[in-house]
Amino acid sequence: MRQVHICEVGPRDGLQNARHRMTTEAKKRWVSALAAAGVEEIEVGSFVPPKLIPAMADTEEIVRHALGIAGLRVVALAPNVKGFERALQAGAHKVTFPVSASRRHSEANVRMSPEQMVAQVKTCVEMRGASGPQIEAGIATAFGCTLQGEVPEDDVVRLAAQLAEAGVDCIALADTVGYANPAQIRRLFRRVRAEVGDKLEAAHLHNTRGLGLANALAAFDEGVRHFDASLGGLGGCPFAPGASGNVVTEDLVFMFEAMGIPTGIDLDRLIEARRILGEALPEEPLYGHLAAAGLPKGFCAAA
């Protein structure tokens, strides 16, 4: 009965960029609260070297905790084959790879060219076996890059084709640094869909310049039904200067529910999960409007 699917990426995208460190116990409480609100999929961490991003050092333990929650799809990020092996071992249901369309961001983020990343992803597709996790490629900086500036749409379309060819199950287009606008969203999702069909699945949007929900609406109009989002709008990329603020989960859920499009998420319980997040990171700035304004008088969630 969900008509859009929201993957909460705060425990990964949010915490890897937060100024303050969340304890492992607090992460577990937060993940549990998100699942209790009806969030069906959570990107719980990243299998990067702990010395590069210490906030992700407990990802194995968080994956294990999340796997114990009935019905929850557990996603982890892997930047390479080594990370994928750890994700396999941990038992994540889905592994997402950041594959940058910007050459400069790719080198800053994963120390590989886009072509080398495609080769890594291909190796992982081959090694996962029949019962292995779903593999997603998130095309990072698909709408522009703070390092490189403009990212040609042709580069994104070609990269998507290479990733489909490499055998990924699904592809997301990511506005890593919050440069996208609704016209660009419509154009690029349409072009990539024409190239890879239904393998194009998700929109990963940032609210850096306030256009997160407008871009989500534009993507929805183009047929996108899977969205990444982060509670309280936490998020960013440690290797993309200026990247900040994922689209705010609670505001995104409110938009869809108000439009009559069910998300399967209970807004009151989601706000409760935000409270738990706020308690765990009391000095971290949280974003979003719904938590401050509250639901409209007489508001009815989508049936």
Add this chain to the structure above:
Amino acid sequence: MRQVHICEVGPRDGLQNARHRMTTEAKKRWVSALAAAGVEEIEVGSFVPPKLIPAMADTEEIVRHALGIAGLRVVALAPNVKGFERALQAGAHKVTFPVSASRRHSEANVRMSPEQMVAQVKTCVEMRGASGPQIEAGIATAFGCTLQGEVPEDDVVRLAAQLAEAGVDCIALADTVGYANPAQIRRLFRRVRAEVGDKLEAAHLHNTRGLGLANALAAFDEGVRHFDASLGGLGGCPFAPGASGNVVTEDLVFMFEAMGIPTGIDLDRLIEARRILGEALPEEPLYGHLAAAGLPKGFCAAA
């Protein structure tokens, strides 16, 4: 060459609800800075009794100042015939009337029923004469009301028809309390346009629940080309509890310019006008993302 027209309502909608009072001299500097950025239309004040809203007591003087700026369209709000007489005297180019679709908001805001407000507007249309100002009716609480809750769409459509019949030049639909969602925006603008045709002109949106730009995009898709907005997202309604935050002018302009839709507004100079606003009200919270994040690398305004 402007494809969308933005009316800055901060000096009226923003300041009437601000916690701090702006001096008359600072208002003039702000209005001048807005015009210098290319803003073509500014709602500079409200002809309400000064004892009800002291922040609007200098509206005559601000109108006079604004009329001295070449090319600027000067708008003022009037809540009744008495306010309209003051607006006529002052020489405003356009007068906007708040006509609430919610009976309870109408009584709280203007101490009249919607029907009595339509009669007031009709009287003003008749008294303005051939060279009088343009008359706009802004249908307040068109998308819901914090006092009444749901506002039936039929009430909005009927009110629009009555206002068209009363002879107003143009009609705006206002989401006074930030309840609207994009599906509702599309539905209601379509219904009202079917009723009153091109007299339906503007969208007056609030960002209370973060949906301001998504709603603006939805309205644009429905053919709306006139938008009210407020620099730094100031705004609210003193007689609608919980109303806050107009859609943020600089973020709205950025969205359209990024989409290739010219607004005639220079973003750098608009951010300069925001700086002047911030200096004039140093303790007032300002909203919006663009001012913090800056323009994307290599950004080009619409041609």
